[in-house]
Amino acid sequence: MxxxxxxxxxxxxxxxxxxxxxxxxxxxxxxxxxxxxxxxxxxxxxxxxxxxxxxxxxxxxxxxxxxxxxxxxxxxxxxxxxxxxxxxxxxxxxxxxxxxxxxxxxxxxxxxxxxxxxxxxVNAEKIELNGTVIDRKSYEVTCNNKLLMLPMKEFELLTQLASFPGRIFSREELIQLVWGVDFEGDDRTVDVHIKRLRERFSNRTDDFSIKTVRGVGYKLEVTKK
The missing domain is CATH 3.40.50.2300 (Response regulator)
Structure with a gap:
């Protein structure tokens, strides 16, 4: 229940x-x-x-x-x-x-x-975003049946956003969740990693998109198919 x-x-x-x-x-x-x-x-x-x-x-x-x-x-x-x-x-x-x-x-x-x-x-080992599959256990991403290995922080950032589709995360939240509370950099680090993720997937798939919420942060939206 x-x-x-x-x-x-x-x-x-x-x-x-x-x-x-x-x-x-x-x-x-x-x-x-x-x-x-x-x-x-x-x-x-x-x-x-x-x-x-x-x-x-x-x-x-x-x-x-x-x-x-x-x-x-x-x-x-x-x-x-x-x-x-x-x-x-x-x-x-x-x-x-x-x-x-x-x-x-x-x-x-x-x-x-x-x-x-x-x-x-979130509780599943694999997160499925249409044809894109994020394997939380092996740290691998499969996109259109092709294996894509991401740098660790990019993988963790994508996983965090994909775990809660539609939820808005502030830059400060993402810093704490992905880089940790002791991280000494600034929140522009998030922007850089988001840009890299967009570039990696833009020519590979339209399964999902990472949206900028002006003045707040980012959210991942799954494409309806």
Missing amino acids: IHILVADDDTHIRELLKHYLQAEGFVVFEAADGEEASAWITKEQIHLAVVDVMMPNKDGFQLCEEIRKYYDFPVILLTAKDQLSDKEKGFSVGTDDYLTKPFEPKELLFRIKALLRRYQM
Whole structure:
């Protein structure tokens, strides 16, 4: 059974989401604030969290940051705000998706199911992007049935982006995830490696593309075929 945590101080929102999620066969845990949500995470195996930004005791940004630091499951942030700066902050602390209130419960369900599929891909040894296959165990990439060996940092960067298709990563996040917190260079290193990856694959395949999100960072998009 898939366990979904719904953290929102609005009782009506929690009840609404519980109704839709349970109808889809999910087990739902409710939290009225960030502290209660943290308690559920330590007690139960949570597979995905739907988190309101504006909560007492611990807000959604803080909770999302905590989840990213200690756990590995997807997070969807809910907010009444539709400002680009709020979205940027949400993605910078590690949210996988962002939905502005008011929203259609069915749209949230679509996003939940998409994220769960993506995270199942992460647990696999091989990531498939149409005809491009990334083998996390052998550190090999097969593109159109041809083996392509990448320098280690390029491989790790591609794997990080491909593990979460559609998720925006800031340059700072990618530096920490790929190069480590002790890296002494600057975030232009990310730009250089992204450019090299684009050059390597541009003439080989259209299975995926690495998009620049202006002012934020990068995301990998899988081509629909």
